[in-house]
Amino acid sequence: MLRPVSSRPPFDPWLNHLRRDRRGLPVPYVNLWQREDGVAELDRVRLDHDPNVGMRAVFQDDADLPVPNFTKQNLGRQRECMTVGLCQVCARPVPWSRRNIVVSSISVEWVDVGGREVPVVFEPWLDDRCAEIATRWCPALIRRTREDNLTLIRIRSQREAQLVVSKGWVEGPFEEETRRNPVAMWAKVALLNARIERAPETAAGATAGSDHGAGR
Numbered sequence: 001m002l003r004p005v006s007s008r009p010p011f012d013p014w015l016n017h018l019r020r021d022r023r024g025l026p027v028p029y030v031n032l033w034q035r036e037d038g039v040a041e042l043d044r045v046r047l048d049h050d051p052n053v054g055m056r057a058v059f060q061d062d063a064d065l066p067v068p069n070f071t072k073q074n075l076g077r078q079r080e081c082m083t084v085g086l087c088q089v090c091a092r093p094v095p096w097s098r099r100n101i102v103v104s105s106i107s108v109e110w111v112d113v114g115g116r117e118v119p120v121v122f123e124p125w126l127d128d129r130c131a132e133i134a135t136r137w138c139p140a141l142i143r144r145t146r147e148d149n150l151t152l153i154r155i156r157s158q159r160e161a162q163l164v165v166s167k168g169w170v171e172g173p174f175e176e177e178t179r180r181n182p183v184a185m186w187a188k189v190a191l192l193n194a195r196i197e198r199a200p201e202t203a204a205g206a207t208a209g210s211d212h213g214a215g216r
């Protein structure tokens, strides 16, 4: 008789180097960490030059905070993953031959590139192995696959992707300064060849105002 499939993720050695949450599960590199009470950590926001995007940018210093927020990404690590080409889960460099990206047809933004509307996404790369682990085990991703109509797209050439750095402002002590001089927030990628359905207008604007407020 076959043994029932475990409902818990395997302790995959591939992810052994990652920080773990209290249940002992590995936390994706790009995730934001928070305080116990989950209060927004505006005092952890820092402005600095980011060599990955070549401009002043928002950073969130969360290395010593205890609780991962699986619905938010750390801005500095998000830009690093996108621009350097690291997997958002394991932080390993991911060659073009193994790159995937998660696309939500509901929340995707659209930009004009050479007179053509193309989708823009902000969740960084997944390598083949982490894409498989994530779609099998990540509860947030599985829920969103159902509710947000997520699809995993293979991006296998630099010619298929164009980086776009979004600028914005942050709440808190830097609000006045960053409203006056917007700083780098997210490194997004325009998918030049992706064939995905464009959602109705009512839903397509869901993320239009997202380029302010640290932590998403």
Ligand SMILES: [Zn+2]
Binding pocket: 087, 088, 089, 090, 091, 092, 126, 127, 129, 130, 131
């Ligand atoms: Zn990975």
